[in-house]
Amino acid sequence: MPEINNSVFDILQERGFIAQVTDETAVRKILSSSAVTFYIGYDPTADSLHVGHFLQAMAMAHMQHAGHRPIAIIGGGTAMVGDPSGKTDMRRMLSREEIIHNGEKLKQQLSRLIDFSNDKALMVDNADWLLKLNYVDFLRDIGVYFSVNRMLTAECFKARMEKGLSFIEFNYMLMQSFDFLMLFQKYGCILQLGGDDQWSNILYGIDLIRRVEGKEAFGLTFNLLTTSDGRKMGKTESGAVWLDPQKTSPYDFYQYWRNIQDDDVIKCLKLLTFLPMQKISELEALKENQVNEVKKVLAFEVSSIVHGAEEAFKAQRTAEAIFETGGDISGMPSVEIARGKFEQGLSAVETAVISGIAASNSEARRLITQGGLYISGRRVEQFYETVNINDFINGSLIVKKGQKTFKRILLK
Numbered sequence: 001m002p003e004i005n006n007s008v009f010d011i012l013q014e015r016g017f018i019a020q021v022t023d024e025t026a027v028r029k030i031l032s033s034s035a036v037t038f039y040i041g042y043d044p045t046a047d048s049l050h051v052g053h054f055l056q057a058m059a060m061a062h063m064q065h066a067g068h069r070p071i072a073i074i075g076g077g078t079a080m081v082g083d084p085s086g087k088t089d090m091r092r093m094l095s096r097e098e099i100i101h102n103g104e105k106l107k108q109q110l111s112r113l114i115d116f117s118n119d120k121a122l123m124v125d126n127a128d129w130l131l132k133l134n135y136v137d138f139l140r141d142i143g144v145y146f147s148v149n150r151m152l153t154a155e156c157f158k159a160r161m162e163k164g165l166s167f168i169e170f171n172y173m174l175m176q177s178f179d180f181l182m183l184f185q186k187y188g189c190i191l192q193l194g195g196d197d198q199w200s201n202i203l204y205g206i207d208l209i210r211r212v213e214g215k216e217a218f219g220l221t222f223n224l225l226t227t228s229d230g231r232k233m234g235k236t237e238s239g240a241v242w243l244d245p246q247k248t249s250p251y252d253f254y255q256y257w258r259n260i261q262d263d264d265v266i267k268c269l270k271l272l273t274f275l276p277m278q279k280i281s282e283l284e285a286l287k288e289n290q291v292n293e294v295k296k297v298l299a300f301e302v303s304s305i306v307h308g309a310e311e312a313f314k315a316q317r318t319a320e321a322i323f324e325t326g327g328d329i330s331g332m333p334s335v336e337i338a339r340g341k342f343e344q345g346l347s348a349v350e351t352a353v354i355s356g357i358a359a360s361n362s363e364a365r366r367l368i369t370q371g372g373l374y375i376s377g378r379r380v381e382q383f384y385e386t387v388n389i390n391d392f393i394n395g396s397l398i399v400k401k402g403q404k405t406f407k408r409i410l411l412k
Contacts, residue, residue: 007032008066014277015270017059019196019223022206027218030190031068038063038191039071039183041126041176042110043079044102045094048244049109051234052195054306055225055271059193060121061113070121071189072110074103077130078175099127109243112306122187126179142178145211146204154200173204180205181212189217196221225271228263243306249333250307254315257299259404262291265298273301334396334408342411345388348373348380355399355407367401374400 009028012018021027030036040056042049049057060070076099094102107123114121151157151173157165180202183189192202202219209217225233234241234256241256242248248256260268269280275297283294296316303312318332335356346354352364352373365383367373373380376391376398389411391397397409 008063008068011062011066012059015062016267017055017062017222017271019221020199020219021221022203022219026216027191027220030218031066035067035069036191037069037071037183037187037189038193039073039180039189040193041073041075041078041179042106043075044099044106045079046242047102047105048242048247049106050240050242052225052232054243055222056193056195057110057113058272059222060110061274063193064114064121069119070114071183071187072107072114072121072123073179073183074106074123074125075179076100076103076125076127078126078172078179080127080131096127105244124183126175126182129182130175130178138174138178142174142181142208145208146174146177151204154204157200173201176201177205177208180217181208184209184213184215184217191218191220193220193222195224197224228261228267233260233264233268245307245311250303250311251315251318251333253306254299254303254312255319255404257302258295258319260295260298262288265291265294269294269298269301273298273305275301332398332406332408334410336410336412339389339411342387342389342392345386347383348375348385348387349383351375351387351397351409352399352401355397355409357399357401357405357407372402374398 009018009024009031040060042053060072064070076096079094079099079102080096103125110123116123151170154173157170180189180192192205194202199219199221202221206217206219209215227233240248241253243253245253257268266280266284269275269283270277283297286294299319300312300316303315307315333356335354337354341354348368349358349361349364352358352367352375353361357373358364358367364373368380368383371379375385375387387397392409392411395411399407399409
């Protein structure tokens with residue numbers, strides 16, 4: 001049995017993870033006295049985890065480092081229904097094929113943080129039991145323990161009541177509670193972790209185990225990853241910040257953390273890196289005019305965990321080349337465009353869109369109007385300005401939005 005680190009609850013609390021816990025005294029005791037099997041669920045609604053999932057994976061890693069055994073549930077069954085928690089609209093229904101594909105991608109990403117060898121951690125798909133359920137038996141055996149009146153008071157349903165909550169989503173709480181019961185029975189899992197928006201679902205799972213098995217289980221939720229002004233972190237103008245390098249390049253990922261608000265940098269160092277708290281305290285003590293150096297530490301550490309040290313170094317060198325030294329820019333996000341596109345010339349608007357710096361012609365025009373689009377170092381003043389082969393230097397062209405977003409066009 002692995003050695004138990006009896007301070008893991010304190011570690012999570014000190015680093016700012018913990019939002020709510022069902023019985024702090026009992027949870028502290030079990031985490032300090034034995035190896036606990038716990039779980040976190042991931043619905044494979046996309047083929048990549050995002051920054052919000054990353055926080056939960058970090059908590060799992062801290063728990064595993066302390067000697068406890070994680071179970072990562074890939075929600076192949078629940079994803080076919082959709083969790084209404086934190087949503088104002090019903091999710092798009094996914095096919096079984098999409099879910100299997102997405103689940104395989106999530107496994108690869110979690111494996112960067114969690115050691116699944118020799119049963120040190122488990123990865124299971126709740127489709128293995130949910131898709132085999134007989135509906136009438138499920139209602140008789142499980143549904144009997146759920147009060148509709150009580151369920152309607154849960155926070156995860158309140159936001160949906162005005163727009164309409166579908167019956168299929170209403171079943172989600174029963175399914176997630178049944179997951180906890182199954183993991184309790186199959187693997188001795190006694191603790192569920194999750195974002196604070198999962199609090200209601202976790203409580204019902206604990207209650208179901210008590211009613212069916214007559215035994216105790218526990219729950220612990222994490223603070224959601226938000227900015228200092230309360231907005232969800234991990235969103236950009238172009239969408240979510242993904243862990244998949246094909247969706248968010250290592251350079252863009254690095255730059256996201258490099259450019260976060262000053263007030264958020266220490267919180268992110270605590271939650272999203274493994275730097276010792278003493279080191280973080282030293283960084284926090286630096287003068288305000290050194291906050292950019294602290295952001296560089298954050299960007300490098302998070303990028304190293306997600307993409308590896310080599311990609312983190314490359315992103316760091318590219319950022320320094322662009323903003324500080326004028327050196328190697330080979331790591332800049334790039335797109336290859338056929339040479340013929342520029343032989344006759346493209347407008348500045350078309351160039352912005354084809355580079356990916358703007359999502360549409362209207363966004364490109366807005367950038368130009370606001371004075372925020374640069375091509376080859378010069379500010380674009382008119383929509384109809386032409387970009388051609390002569391603007392390329394050594395086969396590449398730099399397109400910039402504002403002061404911090406760059407794309408490089410390469411000719412092929």
